[in-house]
Amino acid sequence: MTKNIFENFSNNSPKGESFVPVQRAKYDFAVAYPDPESIPIDGLTNSISEALSREGKDLAIYPDKQGYPPLRQFVAEKLLLERQIPLESNEIILTSGSNQAIYMTAEILLDPGDVVITDDFLYSGTINIFQRFGAKILGIPSNNLGIDVECLEKNIKKLTKEKNKPKLIYLIPTFQNPQGWSLDLEKRKQIVLISKKYSIPILEDDCYVDLSFYGENLPSIKSLDPECDVIYVGSFSKTIAPGMRMGFLTAPEEYLNRLRRILPSGGVNQFASLAIYHYSKNSLPSHIESINKILLNKKNTMISALEEYFGKNAKWNNPNGGLYIWVKLPKHSDTSIAEPIAFNQNVGFLPGVLFSADGFSGKNKMRLCFGFNQPKEIQEGIKKLSNVFYELDYL
Amino acid sequence: MTKNIFENFSNNSPKGESFVPVQRAKYDFAVAYPDPESIPIDGLTNSISEALSREGKDLAIYPDKQGYPPLRQFVAEKLLLERQIPLESNEIILTSGSNQAIYMTAEILLDPGDVVITDDFLYSGTINIFQRFGAKILGIPSNNLGIDVECLEKNIKKLTKEKNKPKLIYLIPTFQNPQGWSLDLEKRKQIVLISKKYSIPILEDDCYVDLSFYGENLPSIKSLDPECDVIYVGSFSKTIAPGMRMGFLTAPEEYLNRLRRILPSGGVNQFASLAIYHYSKNSLPSHIESINKILLNKKNTMISALEEYFGKNAKWNNPNGGLYIWVKLPKHSDTSIAEPIAFNQNVGFLPGVLFSADGFSGKNKMRLCFGFNQPKEIQEGIKKLSNVFYELDYL
Numbered sequence: 001m002t003k004n005i006f007e008n009f010s011n012n013s014p015k016g017e018s019f020v021p022v023q024r025a026k027y028d029f030a031v032a033y034p035d036p037e038s039i040p041i042d043g044l045t046n047s048i049s050e051a052l053s054r055e056g057k058d059l060a061i062y063p064d065k066q067g068y069p070p071l072r073q074f075v076a077e078k079l080l081l082e083r084q085i086p087l088e089s090n091e092i093i094l095t096s097g098s099n100q101a102i103y104m105t106a107e108i109l110l111d112p113g114d115v116v117i118t119d120d121f122l123y124s125g126t127i128n129i130f131q132r133f134g135a136k137i138l139g140i141p142s143n144n145l146g147i148d149v150e151c152l153e154k155n156i157k158k159l160t161k162e163k164n165k166p167k168l169i170y171l172i173p174t175f176q177n178p179q180g181w182s183l184d185l186e187k188r189k190q191i192v193l194i195s196k197k198y199s200i201p202i203l204e205d206d207c208y209v210d211l212s213f214y215g216e217n218l219p220s221i222k223s224l225d226p227e228c229d230v231i232y233v234g235s236f237s238k239t240i241a242p243g244m245r246m247g248f249l250t251a252p253e254e255y256l257n258r259l260r261r262i263l264p265s266g267g268v269n270q271f272a273s274l275a276i277y278h279y280s281k282n283s284l285p286s287h288i289e290s291i292n293k294i295l296l297n298k299k300n301t302m303i304s305a306l307e308e309y310f311g312k313n314a315k316w317n318n319p320n321g322g323l324y325i326w327v328k329l330p331k332h333s334d335t336s337i338a339e340p341i342a343f344n345q346n347v348g349f350l351p352g353v354l355f356s357a358d359g360f361s362g363k364n365k366m367r368l369c370f371g372f373n374q375p376k377e378i379q380e381g382i383k384k385l386s387n388v389f390y391e392l393d394y395l
Numbered sequence: 396m397t398k399n400i401f402e403n404f405s406n407n408s409p410k411g412e413s414f415v416p417v418q419r420a421k422y423d424f425a426v427a428y429p430d431p432e433s434i435p436i437d438g439l440t441n442s443i444s445e446a447l448s449r450e451g452k453d454l455a456i457y458p459d460k461q462g463y464p465p466l467r468q469f470v471a472e473k474l475l476l477e478r479q480i481p482l483e484s485n486e487i488i489l490t491s492g493s494n495q496a497i498y499m500t501a502e503i504l505l506d507p508g509d510v511v512i513t514d515d516f517l518y519s520g521t522i523n524i525f526q527r528f529g530a531k532i533l534g535i536p537s538n539n540l541g542i543d544v545e546c547l548e549k550n551i552k553k554l555t556k557e558k559n560k561p562k563l564i565y566l567i568p569t570f571q572n573p574q575g576w577s578l579d580l581e582k583r584k585q586i587v588l589i590s591k592k593y594s595i596p597i598l599e600d601d602c603y604v605d606l607s608f609y610g611e612n613l614p615s616i617k618s619l620d621p622e623c624d625v626i627y628v629g630s631f632s633k634t635i636a637p638g639m640r641m642g643f644l645t646a647p648e649e650y651l652n653r654l655r656r657i658l659p660s661g662g663v664n665q666f667a668s669l670a671i672y673h674y675s676k677n678s679l680p681s682h683i684e685s686i687n688k689i690l691l692n693k694k695n696t697m698i699s700a701l702e703e704y705f706g707k708n709a710k711w712n713n714p715n716g717g718l719y720i721w722v723k724l725p726k727h728s729d730t731s732i733a734e735p736i737a738f739n740q741n742v743g744f745l746p747g748v749l750f751s752a753d754g755f756s757g758k759n760k761m762r763l764c765f766g767f768n769q770p771k772e773i774q775e776g777i778k779k780l781s782n783v784f785y786e787l788d789y790l
Contacts, residue, residue, distance in 0.1 A: 008562065008596060008624075010528070013503040014656040033455050041451035044666075045444045056436035059638035060428050060767070096491060097661040108408040125660040132657070133405070167403065201403060229403075243454035243665030261409040262527070265520040266492040269664040270638030271439075372455070 014132070023343070027381025030348035032177070032238075032323050033372035035298070038291045039241050040279060047278035048271070059270060065263045067094025067248070068273035074280055075234070075248050083206070084223035085232065091250050093259060094268040098207050098235040098247035103129050105168075105203055105231050105249070108258040110135045115159055115166040117200075119147055121326075121355040121362060123177045126170065126205070138166070139357020144317060146173065146183030149190045156198050166200055173221055175208035175322025178355045178367035182320065188221050192228045201229035201255070207247075210239045210288050212321040213296040222250075231255055236276055238323065239288055244272050295323070301375040302368065302382060309386035313395050316368075323371040333364040333394040342388045347381050409527070420743030422776025427572070427633075427718050428767035430693070433686045434636050435674065442673035443666070454665060460658045462489025462643070463668035469675055470629070470643050478601070479618035480627065486645050488654060489663040493602050493630040493642035498524050500563075500598055500626050500644070503653040505530045510554055510561040512595075514542055516721075516750040516757055518572045521565065521600070533561070534752025539712060541568065541578030544585045551593050561595055568616055570603035570717025573750045573762035577715065583616050587623045596624035596650070602642075605634045605683050607716040608691040617645075626650055631671055633718065634683055639667050690718070696770040697763065697777060704781035708790050711763075718766040728759040728789040737783045742776050 024031070052059075066072065072089040079085040095101040110116070112134025118127075120139040127137055138155060141148045152169075159166055169191065173183035183191075195202050204221045222230040235247040246268065251259065302325060303318055310316075316327045329335065335351035342349060352362025370378060389395045419426070447454075461467065467484040474480040490496040505511070507529025513522075515534040525532055533550060536543045547564075554561055564586065568578035578586075590597050599616045617625040630642040641663070646654065697720060698713055705711075711722045724730065730746035737744060747757025765773060784790045 008504060008594070009653060010502065010504055010506045010509075013653050031457060033457070036452040036455035039451055039454050041447045044451070045447050048443055049440045052436045052440050056434055056439070057431040059434050059636035060431035062426060062428070062637045063640075096659065096664065099659050099661050103659070107405070109403060109405055111405045114405075128660075199403070237661070241454035241666075242457045242661060245458075245661050245664045245666075258404060258408050264491065264494050264498065265523075266494050266632075266637060266640050269491065269640045269667050271636075271640070271670060272664050272666045275666060 025343055025348035026346040027377055027384065028348045028372050029368040029370070029381060030350050031372075032369050034238055034241065034323070035291060035294050035371055037374070038294055040283065040287055043279050043283050043287070044240075044275050048275040051274035051278045055274060062265070063267040063270040063273070065265065065267045066090070066092065066260070067268045068270060068277060071273050071277040071280075072248075074277060079234075079250070082217075083209070083220040085220060085250070087250055091253070091256060093249050093256070093263065094273065095247045095249060096245045096268055097237055097242070098205060098233050099125065099129070101233040101247050101249040102126055102203065102205065104259055104262060105233075105251075106130055106133045106135070107262055108255065109167050109201070113164075115164055117152065117155065117166045117169045118357050119171065119176060119179070120357055121179055121352065121365070122170070122172065122357060124354045127357065130170070135167070137357045142179065142181070144181045146176070146181055146187050147171065147191070149187050149194070152191070153194050156194065156200065160198060165198065168203055169195060169200055170203045170205065171221070172205045172207070174206055174217060175211060175319060175324075177208065177322070178324050178350070179326045180317045180319035180322055180324045182218055185218050188218065189224060192221060192225045195228050195230075196225070201231060203231045203233065205233045207233065207235040208238060208322040209234070211292060211295060211323065213292050213299070214320055229255070239284065239291070240276060240279065244276055245269060246272055246276050292321075295371060298370045298373075298375055298378060299325070301378045302370040305379045305382035309383050310389075311395055323369050325368045325370065327366050327368060329364045329366070329389065329394045331364055333389070333392070335364065335366040338388055338392055338394065341392070342385055345384050345388055347385045347388070349385065418738070420738055421741040422772055422779065423743045423767050424763040424765070424776060425743035425745050426767075427764050429633055429636065429718070430686060430689050430766055432769075433689055435678065435682055438674050438678050438682070439635075439670050443670040446669035446673045450669060457660070458662040458665040458668070460660065460662045461485070461487070461655070462663045463665060463672060466668050466672040466675075467643075469672060474629075474645070477612075478604070478615040480615060480645070482645055486648070486651060488644050488651070488658065489668065490642045490644060491640045491663055492632055492637070493600060493628050494520065494524070496628040496642050496644040497521055497598070497600065499654050499657055500628075501525055501528045501530070502657055503650065504562050504596070508559075510559055512547065512550065512561045512564045513752050514566065514571060514574070515752055516574055516747065516760070517565070517567065517752060519749045522752065525565070530562070532752045537574065537576070539576045541571070541576055541582050542566065542586070544582050544589070547586070548589050551589065551595065555593060560593065563598055564590060564595055565598045565600065566616070567600045567602070569601055569612060570606060570714060570719075572603065572717070573719050573745070574721045575712045575714035575717055575719045577613055580613050583613065584619060587616060587620045590623050590625075591620070596626060598626045598628065600628045602628065602630040603633060603717040604629070606687060606690060606718065608687050608694065609715055624650070634679065634686070635671060635674065639671055640664060641667055641671050690766060693765045693768075693770055693773060694720070696773045697765040700774045700777035704778050705784075706790055718764050720763045720765065722761050722763060724759045724761070724784065724789045726759055728784070728787070730759065730761040733783055733787055733789065736787070737780055740779050740783055742780045742783070744780065
């Protein structure tokens with residue numbers, strides 16, 4: 001039977017090398033972990049105990065497909081207060097992390113050959129999702145104020161003329177992953193106008209907005225104009241824990257209707273929803289305040305270490321929030337070559353090409369995440385990493 | 396912008412009426428709830444407290460994409476012991492309920508127009524999944540020993556001749572939903588031979604096997620022949636709680652490789668995985684024993700009530716496990732007409748047509764679930780339901 005195996009699979013089933021579990025370095029600047037010391041273990045334990053004693057029998061019931069209503073109400077109130085997005089809780093869908101929210105959005109919008117416009121560099125997991133639906137990714141150059149809006153519109157015009165109008169503009173406007181910048185307010189407004197002019201919806205991925213070290217955030221794109229079709233995605237992964245797998249989305253009603261029809265029948269994890277809701281209603285704001293102090297300290301440590309060990313041939317941004325520093329090494333550098341060498345020295349980072357919309361740019365760039373290690377380790381790890389780059393003649 | 400809205404969506408995005416939240420009757424024989432009094436609330440609370448105090452910091456880490464390794468190991472040992480399926484834990488993928496396991500299997504196997512062979516009546520959620528991938532469902536008649544194997548092979552032969560060989564045989568061989576029977580051992584063996592002869596994989600959905608009231612189960616299809624391509628799916632929804640959203644699958648390596656490539660990047664819910672693992676390793680076997688006593692009592696109560704109130708014009712099976720009784724009313728009955736009338740009397744059930752593979756058979760049939768209500772309520776509810784049917788002249 002095995003000889004015929006390949007005819008058994010669907011045409012779009014991705015092939016390729018077998019899955020390799022992620023390996024982790026001691027100095028792990030690679031994966032986007034929050035601070036493990038700040039996981040609110042006692043808070044979650046108390047919350048789930050309280051929730052189960054009150055509502056545990058409800059676990060017998062297949063959960064609401066859009067997700068646990070009190071948690072949706074909590075998200076609605078948070079989005080009104082902090083992102084100026086007025087919502088009913090029925091306009092919110094809880095998802096298994098932001099990943100499922102982006103996946104579902106791609107599923108209702110994209111057909112093979114469709115174009116999705118993104119930043120020049122973005123999280124590779126998101127690129128993979130769009131590619132799963134056969135989409136072509138068009139990355140637009142950005143600087144420290146975000147995407148080049150003129151170039152964005154020029155490309156939309158050109159593609160529209162070629163009868164291949166983009167189906168979606170995907171943006172992480174706040175503390176962008178991996179580049180760390182926040183999209184300028186004026187640019188946010190211009191993009192809203194472009195979205196309306198060409199009738200192309202925006203997917204605003206606002207997963208990092210809570211990790212704002214200095215307290216102020218630019219308005220969400222979704223809040224700027226209720227007439228603009230913005231699908232808005234958020235997450236508890238960076239504020240409570242990735243292992244809780246809890247994200248959410250909201251969108252204009254026409255989109256919500258399509259999304260509701262593809263929801264898995266069991267909805268999102270009810271057990272985790274109970275814990276997150278009971279924890280968040282009392283403790284989330286103060287918890288976020290405390291993790292931002294910790295992250296600011298870690299970021300400052302990493303910036304100081306870069307200044308001390310990386311010298312003047314490398315450049316990096318100094319983000320106001322989020323988890324990432326985006327480093328540019330001299331042009332001849334190749335971070336994909338350096339990555340396994342650094343890993344042998346117990347230092348992990350992600351090479352820039354992993355994030356490139358075109359699949360090949362970013363050879364001399366890399367993403368460092370300052371969330372996981374403690375400050376002393378950050379200092380040690382950056383020193384070790386600089387040694388790797390010096391030996392490769394990159395610094 | 397709204398006038399152009401429909402051009403924004405993908406061609407396969409399901410349209411249709413807006414989502415209506417499920418309404419529940421007091422006597423809820425409709426949805427497949429387990430006994431709410433048996434949700435192991437204290438056990439889960441203690442388990443998650445223990446797990447978080449030991450491993451809570453690991454929530455900071457994006458979980459293993461295949462799922463929490465100790466829980467996979469637990470599942471491997473359980474499947475070896477109880478279903479005679481020898482496995483490494485790396486051959487198991489944890490999923491968000493069995494729903495995601497079936498969805499992912501459909502995703503790697505099915506292209507639009509492909510045929511999936513099923514029982515004549517099966518869970519509508521599964522039908523929906525196959526249809527989402529554009530598959531045609533071909534239901535094969537069954538009796539109280541399960542699917543008609545001769546008819547199965549005749550159809551495969553015919554379709555193969557028409558160059559449309561079925562891509563998948565989907566079966567719930569044990570305590571079938573909604574029909575309650577278990578597939579006869581001889582038929583299991585014949586189906587394995589057919590699967591190999593025509594090179595068509597089997598998806599064995601074994602979600603109900605733990606709910607075995609008399610302790611003995613027929614061997615799993617997967618255990619009968621390691622050369623047969625069987626994707627095997629199980630779940631904790633019926634033994635611990637649906638709200639935990641925890642299922643699992645295993646499959647031959649070629650299938651696992653495809654499945655690993657479409658796993659969501661965050662894996663299954665880690666928080667729920669921790670609770671389930673720490674609960675299950677000590678308590679699952681005794682918990683299953685105790686819920687089976689409760690369910691057997693409820694089943695016997697429902698059977699007695701049917702005998703008392705439904706008289707001789709209706710027929711039903713008396714299952715050895717699972718959650719369902721499948722009732723056949725006289726031919727002129729229409730359970731879709733009766734359903735809203737019964738609902739007004741606070742009795743819920745699901746009409747047979749909801750389960751029919753062809754979308755129209757089963758007009759005079761219905762599924763009763765005896766899991767949710769307490770015995771006294773079961774008796775009351777069946778009496779009320781019989782009154783509805785008498786007034787409609789169905790009994």
